Amino acid sequence: MVIDGELAVETRGLRKSFRTLRGRRVGVENLDLRVPVGGVHGFLGPNGSGKTTTIRMLLGLARPDRGTATIFGHEVPRHLPDVVGRVGAIVESPRFFPAFTGRSNLRLLADAIGTPRDRVDAVLEEVGLSGRAGDPYRTYSLGMKQRLAIGATLLKDPDLLIFDEPTNGLDPAGIHEIRRTMRDLADRGRTVLVSSHILAEVQQVADSVSIVARGRLIAEGRVADLVAGQAGQAVRVGLASDEVAVAASVLGARGLSVERDGAALVVEGAGAAAVNRMLGEQGVWARELAPRQVDLESVFLGLTQTETAGESV
DSSP: OOOOSOEEEEEEEEEEEEEETTEEEEEEEEEOOEEESSEEEEEEOOTTSSHHHHHHHHTTSSOOSEEEEEETTEEETTTHHHHGGGEEEESSOOOOOTTSBHHHHHHHHHHHHTOOTHHHHHHHHHTTOGGGTTSBGGGSOHHHHHHHHHHHHHTTOOSEEEEESTTTTOOHHHHHHHHHHHHHHHHTTOEEEEEESOHHHHHHHOSEEEEEETTEEEEEEEHHHHHHHHTTSEEEEEOOGGGHHHHHHHHHHTTOEEEEETTEEEEESSOHHHHHHHHHHTTOOOSEEEEOOOOHHHHHHHHHTTOOOOSOO
């Protein structure tokens, strides 16, 4: 699906390989990535699918073998200096002084990059840390530490934020904090590009996604459209235990795909009404008929099930 409108990030034919003991291994292959301006864009894929490598190329930390990448229309890394002020990123865990307060840590960073100190309190408010700004960093929870890291990226007041697996190692409360922070940032007009393999979390926060496997783009689009495209293609049929085999035979004979799931069948190839009619004609009556629930994770698994993840890159 084409994502319409202005793009914050675009890559075309991006390729990156690495030298190994067995020769060269491709980390990213012919990648066409499009991230629309505004909202949260999920960059999804199994370990080894090339997400981090792609982000590193966007930030000038790795050079592609071929292909092009642009941020707000500026080719990178060639013209990265022209656009770097509009970009904030967390690729690795940032380091802060444990004994310093959250405010003091951000003031040191502000001084280092030439940002006015009065920007610090605005940033702390934006990431929800105003109430703990005077506490030592070592007393922060993992979620708070990650929010302070996000705050550090906001000191330049960037238009684009790039987060690589920002919820790794966090407990459910910390994941919720980061998810809410990303959503708030997007709602205030920023573009957030977040790589992740936690599909349920991404579905709750992302407006659009790109799904990659083995360095290649395999799907892109708005989350709602991708999920809707898979919905209604399968029906769950609940039956009496002694009728499951008969029903499977009846539906299979009609050319439908049938899988057993306990005392139920998952049927693909026809809607609920048609399945019910086929069974009723043979004197079999379903106790339950419902479209299979589809979420982003099931879409992702369906798209990547034939892909074999390699080493993390």
